[in-house]
Amino acid sequence: MKVLFAEYLTWGTPYRVGSHYYAQHLLDRGWEVGWLGGEFHLWNLIGNRAELARKLPLWRAGGVQHPHGPWEYVPFKSIPYRNAPGLRSPWLAWHGNRLTLPSIRRQLALQGYDHADLLWLSNPQAYPWLVETGDYPRVVYRAADNHVLTAGIPDSIDAVERHIASRADAVLAVHPDTYERLSPYAPERTLLLPNGVDLLRFRAAAPCPSEYGQITDPIAVYVGSVNYRFDVPLLQQAALRRPGVQFVVIGDAGIDVSGLQGLPNVHLLGPRPPKQVVGYLTHATAGLIPFRWLPATRNLRSIKIYEYAAAGLPTVHATMDPETAADMPVISATGGTDAFVAALDRALGWDAEQRDQARAFAASNSWEDRYARVDALLSQWGLA
Structure with a gap:
């Protein structure tokens, strides 16, 4: 069996998202896996230089076959589909294959991924055209984010997503609001399938x-991209108010973090390989x-919540309502610095029983559970 994943991130990024786990699962089952990272363009020369450094060699090589992993490629697109004047037309999304240098369709054909048993699409900004022009008998659309609300993506992405959902054989919605938004366009074909956690990574003792x-101690840790979503002033004020707490940030800084630099209890460590992250959490x-x-x-509902929980950690979440947090090992910290610091104090006071409850939450949300649901779909389609 053969599958093409159409994604945002590269295979080797330090930020593993859900599709990385699903792709690895299919590799373990003996599938041939192709992986398209998000296109790069001239804007990357100004913006995400770290991700550009991962993408450029893949483009120059015309694709790379990873040992025991997927074949991976990243295209260069001359005109991107972005939330900027002149770039908001959905035509740029639906006809993006015409704007790549060299032709992405030719690159896919050279490796036999212009057709496959399954198309797994997570990037509606770059690859919706695969739904219309590719030879893929089955299509899964994994809606991992609410793209219409994401900075840098035009509002017209909503119509693009709706069309993808209407054509997909299954829509896997990670968040309930995405499920509600897309299920009318894929009735009886939309599943709520949240993120999960790789429990095996957390069972072995990590140095x-x-x-x-x-x-x-105590150590409060953040793992992930430091981008436009990251509230530098909030963390700065929390660090100033709690000088006895050590704040560790693991991830590429794509924004100005000068407000955190120089604070004795803030440690900006940069990215770490996924295998090492477990130790920083546990x-x-x-x-x-x-x-x-x-x-x-x-x-x-970030994947961080599940990984923090697997390490027995409470999550101090600055943008999750108390009602939503109540069913998870999450302490709502909405309302600014005072609320965030108060939530942090509560988190630092967690006892062993509460930490065991967090681990139990993680155990009930393993990737193995998610794989079983996807495998059931594939079996229905004769792709077992």
Whole structure:
């Protein structure tokens, strides 16, 4: 069996998202897997340089076959589909294959991925044309984010997503609001399938990171991209108000973080490989999601919640309502700095029983559970 994943991130990014896990699962089952990372363009020269550094070699090589992994390629697109004057037309999304250098369709054909048993689409901004022009008998659309609320993406993405949903054989919605938005266009074909956690990564004892040997407990950690969603002033004020707490940030800084630099209890470590992240979590005291209050971040059920929980950590979530947080090991911290610091204090006071409850939550939300539901779909389609 053969599948093409059409994604935003590269295979080797330090930020593993749901599709990385699903792709690895299919690899483990013996599938041939192709992986398209998000296109790059001239805007990357100004913006996400770290991601550009991962994409450029893949484009130059015309694709790379990873040992025991997928074949991977990233196209260069001359005119991107973005929320900027002259770039908002959905034509740029539906005909994006015509704007790539060299032709992405030719690159796919050279590797036999212009057709496959399954198309797994997560990037409606770059690859909706695959639904219309490719030879893929079955299509899964994994709606991992509410794209219409995401910075940099035009409002017209809503219509693009609706059309993809209407054509897909299954829509896998990660968040309830996305399920409600797309299910009318894929009735009886839309599933609510949240993120999960790789429990095996957390079952083995992980060594304490060397950086932790230089600081004292308690440690509040954030793992993920430091981008427009990350609230630098919020974390700065929290660090100033709680000088006895060590704040560790793991991830590429794509925004100005000068407000955090120089604070003795803030440690900007940069990205770490996924295998090392476990140690940074299991030897910490609390997990953080210090996001700005934006439509795209409200009640965000980030994969971080599940991974923090697997390490026995509470999540201090700056943009999750108390009602939503009640069913998860999450402490709502909406309402600004005072609320965030108060939530942090509660998190640092968690006892062993509460941490065990967090681990139990993670155990009930494993990727293995998600795989079983996807495997059932594939079996229905004769792709077992």
